[in-house]
Amino acid sequence: MPKMTFISPDGKRTEVDAPVGLSVLEIAHRNNIDLEGACEGSLACSTCHVIVSQEDYERLKDATEEEEDMLDLAFGLTHTSRLGCQIIMSEELDGLTVTLPAATRNMMVGD
Numbered sequence: 001m002p003k004m005t006f007i008s009p010d011g012k013r014t015e016v017d018a019p020v021g022l023s024v025l026e027i028a029h030r031n032n033i034d035l036e037g038a039c040e041g042s043l044a045c046s047t048c049h050v051i052v053s054q055e056d057y058e059r060l061k062d063a064t065e066e067e068e069d070m071l072d073l074a075f076g077l078t079h080t081s082r083l084g085c086q087i088i089m090s091e092e093l094d095g096l097t098v099t100l101p102a103a104t105r106n107m108m109v110g111d
């Protein structure tokens, strides 16, 4: 099974199993990684924002226009930012490493 690594804002690395077909957001939740994902993958928030390494970024499918629009609202946007719910794990993405941004701006009120 492919693996992926989450790097928390304080630099802690966590390597986890990354089942093919699951999104980075789902993988984070399965492993108690602190990635919010307020809209559960429906491209209506930017709380699942992750920063991908440059090398991995090039391996990912291009972001859709909808994703780009939501990313524009993400706090701490970088040029290798993506939405975690839009990165779907595949065998090719084995070894993917993403960093959690230091802060997210939660635009959703309540739970």
Ligand code: FES
Pocket: 025, 036, 037, 038, 039, 040, 041, 042, 043, 044, 045, 046, 047, 048, 070, 083, 084, 085, 086
């Ligand atoms: S969880 Fe809301 S856009 Fe990804």
